[in-house]
Amino acid sequence: MRNPPTLLSLTIDSTIKNFSSLSDISFLPEHILLEILSRTLKAGKLNERILQLFVSTGNEEILSAIEALNIKHISHPVLPTRCSGRF
Numbered sequence: 280m281r282n283p284p285t286l287l288s289l290t291i292d293s294t295i296k297n298f299s300s301l302s303d304i305s306f307l308p309e310h311i312l313l314e315i316l317s318r319t320l321k322a323g324k325l326n327e328r329i330l331q332l333f334v335s336t337g338n339e340e341i342l343s344a345i346e347a348l349n350i351k352h353i354s355h356p357v358l359p360t361r362c363s364g365r366f
Contacts, residue, residue: 287311295319298329305336312341320348327353 284292291311294301295318304312316333319325330352333341 291315291318295322295324298324298332301332303335304332305338307336309338309340312336312338313344316341316344325350 291314294304294315298319304315307315312333319329330345330350333345334352
């Protein structure tokens with residue numbers, strides 16, 4: 280018989296499914312952040328917003344993992360929304 284998933288595993292799975300409702304993950308311990316990053320990548324759910332959540336933690340291990348995996352931040356050009364009168 281298979282062992283049931285741990286509470287930590289269920290929590291990490293729930294976090295990955297509900298990233299859209301999170302605005303800060305910097306309070307999480309490093310080992311949990313690394314596991315969330317790993318499972319996010321495995322699930323194919325890493326996007327620009329989620330990457331920014333990881334980067335904003337400022338955690339050196341997370342930043343090193345992102346750099347080691349050669350994950351780049353893509354900045355999209357922002358077009359002005361109104362004219363300043365100079366044409």
